[in-house]
Amino acid sequence: MNDFNRNRAVDWALKLYVLLSFGFIFAPIVASFAFSFNVDRFPSLPLGGFSTIWYEAVWADPLVWEGLRNTLVAGAVVSAIATVIGFGAAYTDFRYNFFGKTVYVALALLPPTIPVVILGLAMLAFLSSIDLSGAIYSVIIAHVVMCAPFAMAICRLRLSQMDPSLEAAAWNLGATEWMAMRHVILPFCRPAILASLFITMAVSFDEFAVAWFVSGLNETLPVKVLGFLQGQVSPRINVIGTFVFLASMTLIILAQILLIKRSASPAAATNTGAVPQ
Amino acid sequence: MIDQALVVFDGVVKRFGGFVAVEKLNLDIRQGEFLAIMGSSGCGKTTTLRMLAGLEAPTEGEIRLRGKRINDLPTWQRDTPMVWQSLALFPFLTVRENIEFSLRMRGVERSERRKRVDKWLERMQIGEFAERNVAHLSGGQRQRVALARSLVTEPQILLLDEPLSALDAHLKIRMQTVLSNLQRELGITFVYVTHSQSEAFSMADRVVIMSRGRIEQIGNPQDIYRAPRTRFVAEFLGSSNIFAGKVSNVSEAIVRISTPAGEFEVASNATRHLSKGDKATFVVSGDRVLLSNQPPADGLNRLQASVVGEEFVGATAVIHLEGAEHIEIKAQKSHDELERLNLEPGAKVWVSWRPDASHVLPGE
Amino acid sequence: MRKSITFYGLTLSLPMLVWQVLFFLAPLIFLVALSFWTVQNFRMVPDLNPDNWTRMLGRGVFWQAYFRTFLLSTSAAIVISVLAFPCAYAVAFKLSETARRWAIFLMVIPFFTSYLVRVYSWQIFLSDNGIINALLAKVGLGPFGMLNSVFGVMVGYATLSLPLVVLLQLFSLIFVDRTLIEAAHNLRCGRLRTVFEVVIPAAKVGLVIAALFCFILTFGDFVSPLYLGGGDPPTLSILITDTTKSGQQWPRAAVIALTMIATLLAVAFATVSFAYRERGR
Numbered sequence: 001m002n003d004f005n006r007n008r009a010v011d012w013a014l015k016l017y018v019l020l021s022f023g024f025i026f027a028p029i030v031a032s033f034a035f036s037f038n039v040d041r042f043p044s045l046p047l048g049g050f051s052t053i054w055y056e057a058v059w060a061d062p063l064v065w066e067g068l069r070n071t072l073v074a075g076a077v078v079s080a081i082a083t084v085i086g087f088g089a090a091y092t093d094f095r096y097n098f099f100g101k102t103v104y105v106a107l108a109l110l111p112p113t114i115p116v117v118i119l120g121l122a123m124l125a126f127l128s129s130i131d132l133s134g135a136i137y138s139v140i141i142a143h144v145v146m147c148a149p150f151a152m153a154i155c156r157l158r159l160s161q162m163d164p165s166l167e168a169a170a171w172n173l174g175a176t177e178w179m180a181m182r183h184v185i186l187p188f189c190r191p192a193i194l195a196s197l198f199i200t201m202a203v204s205f206d207e208f209a210v211a212w213f214v215s216g217l218n219e220t221l222p223v224k225v226l227g228f229l230q231g232q233v234s235p236r237i238n239v240i241g242t243f244v245f246l247a248s249m250t251l252i253i254l255a256q257i258l259l260i261k262r263s264a265s266p267a268a269a270t271n272t273g274a275v276p277q
Numbered sequence: 278m279i280d281q282a283l284v285v286f287d288g289v290v291k292r293f294g295g296f297v298a299v300e301k302l303n304l305d306i307r308q309g310e311f312l313a314i315m316g317s318s319g320c321g322k323t324t325t326l327r328m329l330a331g332l333e334a335p336t337e338g339e340i341r342l343r344g345k346r347i348n349d350l351p352t353w354q355r356d357t358p359m360v361w362q363s364l365a366l367f368p369f370l371t372v373r374e375n376i377e378f379s380l381r382m383r384g385v386e387r388s389e390r391r392k393r394v395d396k397w398l399e400r401m402q403i404g405e406f407a408e409r410n411v412a413h414l415s416g417g418q419r420q421r422v423a424l425a426r427s428l429v430t431e432p433q434i435l436l437l438d439e440p441l442s443a444l445d446a447h448l449k450i451r452m453q454t455v456l457s458n459l460q461r462e463l464g465i466t467f468v469y470v471t472h473s474q475s476e477a478f479s480m481a482d483r484v485v486i487m488s489r490g491r492i493e494q495i496g497n498p499q500d501i502y503r504a505p506r507t508r509f510v511a512e513f514l515g516s517s518n519i520f521a522g523k524v525s526n527v528s529e530a531i532v533r534i535s536t537p538a539g540e541f542e543v544a545s546n547a548t549r550h551l552s553k554g555d556k557a558t559f560v561v562s563g564d565r566v567l568l569s570n571q572p573p574a575d576g577l578n579r580l581q582a583s584v585v586g587e588e589f590v591g592a593t594a595v596i597h598l599e600g601a602e603h604i605e606i607k608a609q610k611s612h613d614e615l616e617r618l619n620l621e622p623g624a625k626v627w628v629s630w631r632p633d634a635s636h637v638l639p640g641e
Numbered sequence: 642m643r644k645s646i647t648f649y650g651l652t653l654s655l656p657m658l659v660w661q662v663l664f665f666l667a668p669l670i671f672l673v674a675l676s677f678w679t680v681q682n683f684r685m686v687p688d689l690n691p692d693n694w695t696r697m698l699g700r701g702v703f704w705q706a707y708f709r710t711f712l713l714s715t716s717a718a719i720v721i722s723v724l725a726f727p728c729a730y731a732v733a734f735k736l737s738e739t740a741r742r743w744a745i746f747l748m749v750i751p752f753f754t755s756y757l758v759r760v761y762s763w764q765i766f767l768s769d770n771g772i773i774n775a776l777l778a779k780v781g782l783g784p785f786g787m788l789n790s791v792f793g794v795m796v797g798y799a800t801l802s803l804p805l806v807v808l809l810q811l812f813s814l815i816f817v818d819r820t821l822i823e824a825a826h827n828l829r830c831g832r833l834r835t836v837f838e839v840v841i842p843a844a845k846v847g848l849v850i851a852a853l854f855c856f857i858l859t860f861g862d863f864v865s866p867l868y869l870g871g872g873d874p875p876t877l878s879i880l881i882t883d884t885t886k887s888g889q890q891w892p893r894a895a896v897i898a899l900t901m902i903a904t905l906l907a908v909a910f911a912t913v914s915f916a917y918r919e920r921g922r
Contacts, residue, residue: 014731021728028762029754085656092654107661115861117878118898125675125891126668145665168332169365171352173379177649187369202753225757229868241758248753
């Protein structure tokens with residue numbers, strides 16, 4: 001569509017609408033950040049005054065520390081396991097054709113479409129029937145189910161950018177399948193693997209519903225926030241929210257940088273002009 | 278001959294599901310020859326090469342390398358390096374690391390690796406790019422890296438899968454020279470798969486023409502060009518006029534063949550014995566066809582045709598004509614000669630050729 | 642040779658299969674079995690008793706919750722799709738390449754912020770003496786009871802699903818062939834008419850799928866209806882959490898969960914076949 005066929009007023013109205021949409025999306029995030037430094041217990045405008053008392057309160061709360069510890073442990077283990085099995089599944093989809101592959105891929109990718117309450121209930125019931133519920137590893141088991149599809153999608157996307165003859169070329173040059181994996185596939189997928197580690201960790205950090213069902217007494221930080229929400233008004237939520245936001249954003253930005261840096265570098269030189277003599 | 282064969286395809290069949298990619302292939306590849314396998318896409322040429330490389334397993338038959346059956350040998354144990362159409366250079370490695378790859382996979386020690394890579398960097402004239410990322414090289418430079426990477430282990434055979442198809446015309450010719458020289462200097466076998474007639478005919482000692490999973494003809498480029506064996510080959514080479522019919526009369530030196538476009542005389546040759554009533558197909562190459570507005574001299578095969586149009590091909594032009602029964606005829610002429618004729622589209626002209634200008638296809 | 646099953650291939654492909662069969666498929670199948678168990682003396686006993694089904698499905702409260710949830714999610718899918726469209730349209734067609742990339746990046750951020758924290762924030766905005774009412778009071782309006790209402794639930798649902806809906810719509814709009822739009826203009830189809838006659842039909846699949854995802858997300862959410870909608874009357878997801886957390890009535894919760902899955906499957910199937918239905922033969 002060229003400029004000739006545009007209507008300026010409509011364009012500006014639409015752009016304003018985009019800004020309003022972002023306003024709606026970011027208002028709660030910004031507000032949470034602003035109120036975390038507000039001295040008043042009951043949030044209202046105008047802001048009561050700058051203060052870090054709620055940060056101090058959170059800092060001094062041993063339950064928060066315990067929750068944070070659980071969150072970090074779960075996040076680290078989940079991201080490692082989810083990325084390993086997600087990568088394996090992505091590679092399987094990339095390389096092999098077999099009977100029932102559609103079922104395999106569907107099974108691998110389906111979990112995020114099941115509502116978390118249902119997943120939470122099913123996990124709780126199943127894990128307690130085999131005595132695996134109420135512990136930090138229950139959260140890990142459940143979160144790997146939910147995160148592995150993301151890991152698989154990220155790695156699969158990277159593999160689809162790979163010249164399919166690259167792996168065969170490695171075999172042809174004397175590399176066994178394992179050597180080709182180690183020297184060609186893994187180096188090629190490295191940015192995706194790192195991105196997958198960060199993104200699955202971020203997903204695990206924020207997940208509260210399934211964790212709430214299965215964690216029992218070993219609550220993660222988001223489950224604690226859910227607990228605060230059920231209680232009375234507490235600016236601690238804002239503090240924790242700000243903290244979790246900053247942690248997640250760091251992970252996401254790291255992942256983005258890794259993915260963008262790779263796709264920006266030229267995959268193949270198109271210049272065929274200059275030849276050395 | 279037998280002990281000269283480096284590779285033998287013995288009744289090799291390759292099926293993908295219900296699709297037959299290669300059908301009963303029997304082919305000997307000699308030590309030290311430059312063999313081109315040519316055909317249009319889907320003819321089975323790449324599948325043949327990939328079976329030799331160990332990237333596809335034959336469904337039936339046997340492939341032997343130096344007399345040893347290699348059907349079940351995985352590609353990484355074969356030492357049949359390949360240059361890929363996409364080149365398949367490892368984008369995360371430098372030029373040196375790419376070339377070094379197969380030595381590393383074979384556990385060659387570092388100092389030895391360095392020595393051998395240096396030798397090939399110099400030989401392919403890419404020494405100054407050794408530490409560069411392969412993504413930042415030009416097309417020709419990348420070709421050289423791919424060649425060095427495959428040759429660094431000094432194999433007895435090199436497989437090439439349309440490696441020049443992405444290059445521009447000028448660079449293509451230059452790389453053809455590089456490849457021919459390299460093959461001659463190293464004295465090893467090159468198996469070169471291509472759909473390009475000019476690449477195959479200008480480099481190869483022998484050319485294999487494949488169609489629908491079968492070999493249509495094997496021979497040196499001159500022989501194939503002069504004496505195509507089948508209609509497919511004649512059509513594939515592109516410049517011939519093809520007439521199919523029945524033998525109506527046989528005399529000592531002349532065979533008369535009756536076709537829908539008329540009855541023509543063909544000089545009998547040794548390639549195929551014809552007797553009356555046999556089906557026969559012969560070709561007349563476009564540059565041996567004569568055109569005239571007046572009836573041609575006696576003793577020439579002749580037919581009348583109308584001009585369809587003309588196509589400029591550099592210094593010459595190809596006139597497309599249509600004879601009786603919609604027979605297509607092509608004549609290749611110089612521009613000077615054409616000026617003397619009336620060749621308006623639709624104009625009637627005489628087409629003629631000498632009986633010994635035609636060639637009977639032995640395979641039809 | 643390539644096709645045969647190898648140790649290498651199994652090592653890479655089996656972990657995902659084993660994990661998802663063991664911890665995803667098995668729990669869902671277990672849920673089905675569980676719905677036939679009975680509870681005796683506060684203990685669950687394996688059984689094949691259809692009692693839970695007949696009792697749950699025979700209750701007015703259940704059906705009230707069912708229709709309320711269904712209605713809320715359907716409204717959310719429609720309202721949020723309509724609200725998201727101008728935004729997705731503007732980002733797809735009116736922004737520069739760089740601005741579009743930034744817009745997409747910003748739309749991804751909410752996925753990685755705590756939904757709970759955002760819902761809590763909305764409580765601050767919407768409560769009777771919250772930010773919005775404080776602002777309205779200055780111009781002499783209100784106060785409006787926005788919290789614990791359907792409006793509150795919708796705000797929460799939009800918080801949950803608006804970014805995803807915008808992104809999905811955006812991706813389908815980006816792939817609409819620009820020449821179609823030029824052709825429409827060229828055939829004297831006006832700007833607004835082109836949107837309805839050309840752009841929306843061309844991007845139909847993506848737009849419908851976006852609405853479907855909105856339905857799925859909101860159908861299973863218990864946070865917004867509870868903390869912004871007041872939780873009374875409850876939605877199905879609130880029923881599940883209540884039933885699960887208060888005692889041992891898990892079999893009944895399983896019945897609710899399975900009804901939800903059945904509904905979601907039916908809706909997803911109907912929606913997808915609608916999305917891919919072609920005109921003409």
